[in-house]
């Protein structure tokens with residue numbers, strides 16, 4: 001077994017299902033998520049490489065209104081495409097040139113039909129491994145696991161991964177459910193985009209991986225692109241994480257046994273005693289992570 005695979009939890013199906021359900025329950029709506037048109041997805045991916053997503057939304061709408069399909073983009077004057085790029089502040093003009101060139105290739109070399117797998121898509125001008133994989137996934141449900149900065153941050157935190165590209169690739173591939181690259185890659189990138197951001201919003205965004213997440217349990221939210229962690233030490237979030245981690249090791253645990261396992265200075269009647277613990281547990285119960293016994297007084301267990 002590879003190093004990365006060994007870092008992943010045993011119950012991978014539960015891990016996968018939790019993320020897909022979280023994504024399908026709610027996610028940001030972008031026009032390119034509402035389509036499986038490879039041309040529109042390529043345009044959105046190229047635009048998103050250097051530009052904030054909310055600005056891309058407006059530019060994308062203008063672009064596909066002006067050049068609605070690959071044939072019309074291929075037939076356009078290159079200077080018009082480059083002009084559009086500059087007018088919409090979309091970053092390096094070379095990307096506009098490459099996009100125009102790629103449209104010409106699709107028309108001339110592929111008979112107007114986009115290739116459907118990542119390797120063939122990479123033959124298009126300016127289309128690297130990431131973009132090829134994104135188009136294969138989102139247009140054709142035929143991609144590999146996407147591994148970008150957001151995905152690395154999620155994997156590093158959630159599964160105690162080393163900061164190693166091969167290990168990330170390996171783990172991301174292991175996690176990818178068979179034949180579901182469209183929803184999966186969207187879901188894990190959404191997790192990195194809204195919940196597992198540089199300053200994570202684990203509880204605020206109801207991250208579905210809190211029950212498995214190493215960072216949530218320890219309070220260490222550093223990541224390859226977050227070298228110094230935010231000052232979570234001693235924070236409520238850290239202790240919530242510890243509760244989840246401790247309960248994960250037991251079927252059910254009495255509060256009198258849980259308290260000292262969550263913090264060394266726990267004393268039932270003290271400042272960080274039973275009332276404090278009940279408050280944490282009540283929040284976790286509201287979030288659907290923890291189930292308490294009927295009176296909420298004596299024991300707790302993890303809900304999965």
Ligand code: SF4
Pocket residue numbers: 154157158195196197200201202207208209210213214215216221
């Ligand atoms: S619990 Fe927090 S740190 Fe862990 S994966 Fe979720 S958002 Fe990221």
